[in-house]
Amino acid sequence: MTSDLVLEGISKQFAGHRAVDNLDLTVPAGSFFALLGPSGCGKTTTLRMIAGLEEPTTGTIRLGDDEITGLRPYKRPVNTVFQNYALFPHLDIFENVAFGLKRRKVKDYKPKVEEMLDLVELNDYGKRRPGQLSGGQQQRVALARALINRPQVLLLDEPLGALDLKLRRQMQLELKRIQTEVGITFVHVTHDQEEAMTMADTIAVMNGGLIEQLGSPAELYDLPATTFVANFLGQSNLIRGAIIGQADENLIVDVQGRKVLVPKARCRVTEGEVWLGIRPEKVFLAPAGTEEGDGVNQLLGAVVTDVSYVGVSTQYLAKLPWGQELTVFEQNTGARDTFRAGDAVDLHWRPAHSFLLDAAQDALAGVEDVE
Ligand SMILES: Nc1ncnc2c1ncn2[C@@H]1O[C@H](COP(=O)(O)OP(=O)(O)O)[C@@H](O)[C@H]1O
Ligand SMILES: [Mg+2]
Structure with a gap:
């Protein structure tokens, strides 16, 4: 049902600047995968190419045997959660989560919305507006709104960046629980090494548009392949x-x-x-x-x-x-x-x-x- 996400020879050249440089990457189906690296190393650009919001200069993107490199964003079985939630302020929480299903004219969407609110532990908040929720709660609504579409891959671009430290720690564990529960592939972008270590099965450490090393948190920590990884992780x-x-x-x-x-x-x-x-x-x-x-x-x-x-x-x-x-x-x-x-x-x-x-x-x- 779900397939590995495979990037082959992916590059992105902006005017005079190579943001992503010949990336080869396999994200195993159903895994929690982190793209970790300092600001400006090409994480968002990589994510946007997977989502179809940016066209690669070279390379191909596949989901299992299906090439999706040239597909329109909405045709890809991929959803994105951003740092700034991007909820509809005038709709209540229930309607925010229901949005994707209603647009696709899915009948009997109510139980599905309830199920999603249950997953992110916001059952009692359906009638509230986004402005009446805390940052952490809004981020969980954004998550429910993306997951209700049952994407094969969920992309998360620094989703916890706006939260304070304590809430961020809480949400890290929460995100991990939700990923385990739904079994969807998560590709999580962060510059926070502790966050990546806490959550991910596999981490790709990026630096200057390149992947320096890929492995489990323990592998990367125990045996770093470069001075960059040795210093950036711990x-x-x-x-x-x-x-x-x-x-x-x-x-x-x-x-x-x-x-x-x-x-x-x-x-x-x-x-x-x-x-x-x-x-x-x-x-x-x-x-x-x-x-x-x-x-x-x-x-x-x-x-x-x-x-x-x-x-x-x-x-x-x-x-x-x-x-x-x-x-x-x-x-x-x-x-x-x-x-x-x-x-x-x-x-x-x-x-x-x-x-x-x-x-x-x-x-x-x-x-x-x-x-
Ligand atoms: N639309 C764009 N035009 C030109 N340069 C860009 C554009 N988007 C990103 N860049 C550059 O590409 C590099 C990588 O950016 P980005 O992928 O956003 O990094 P990250 O998400 O890791 O912080 C940066 O140097 C950034 O300035
Ligand atoms: Mg970014």
């Missing part, structure tokens, strides 16, 4: 090093004269200069000189330069002998030492918790985009 410590050999399943990396190991399966490069990546919660601090080096990677002789206590965790900055500061998150379980600014510490982590990227990439790519 935080990463990227340390300069050079590959100097191999030992069994690992590559040996020299970092300022110290040897560390990284499993080959976690290395994007096999020789030369590298960025050694480690997530902040994967690094552990120990008082200087107290640590066993068995099976772990170590960097010695650091000094704690900053301590931020944030309740569930403490966030440290630790300065290495060559001046680079690493970020370290430690859970406040009460089971481990806490440190103070000025303490001499060693850093350690398991080889399986690090990754290697090509040093030709900008170590700060994606950093300034994190809010």
Whole structure:
């Protein structure tokens, strides 16, 4: 009944500017798919091409075996929900949701509208006008109005962008529940990495009109393919090093004269200069000189330069002998030492918790985009 949405070689050239650059993308039928990237990277343009509101410069769009590249927007089994809801202010909620069915002259639409209001938990609000609802409620009306048409694909363009943080969190879980319930393919555009991680089965990370990496939230977080992904999804410590050999399943990396190991399966490069990546919660601090080096990677002789206590965790900055500061998150379980600014510490982590990227990439790519 539903089919995969497939984009092949999709580009969009605006006057003098390539907004989307030769995109290949398969969105599995029935999945919750997120297009994640900073402002201006081409997310909306991609969505508009899927909806038929923008014509691709190159490439094809298919739903299963059916090509829809040239179809008029209203002929596509696709609906869009925008950030600004776009509800009819003069119609009540029931009539807003009923709109698509009435226009298509569907008989006996009332039970269907009731069912949709039930889905978005607004049964008691049918007689109200949009202006009498909160932002979150209006967005749920917009969702019901789109879903009542039973599209194969629902496109959502930063639908929660106008809501405050707490409501946004609530609506993220709500959207996920609704998607699971209806089983329709959702393509959700956002610049908020936490939002994408919370909701999506699969995330495509976009940057400058290109897809940098595609995978489940856990895959992207655990093994980022580029410095951009390493920095844009959560935080990463990227340390300069050079590959100097191999030992069994690992590559040996020299970092300022110290040897560390990284499993080959976690290395994007096999020789030369590298960025050694480690997530902040994967690094552990120990008082200087107290640590066993068995099976772990170590960097010695650091000094704690900053301590931020944030309740569930403490966030440290630790300065290495060559001046680079690493970020370290430690859970406040009460089971481990806490440190103070000025303490001499060693850093350690398991080889399986690090990754290697090509040093030709900008170590700060994606950093300034994190809010
Ligand atoms: N109609 C247009 N004409 C010219 N340039 C456009 C048009 N729409 C978008 N762009 C440009 O294309 C790029 C991608 O825009 P957009 O897809 O809206 O990004 P995003 O949704 O990721 O913020 C931006 O540089 C934007 O300025
Ligand atoms: Mg946009």
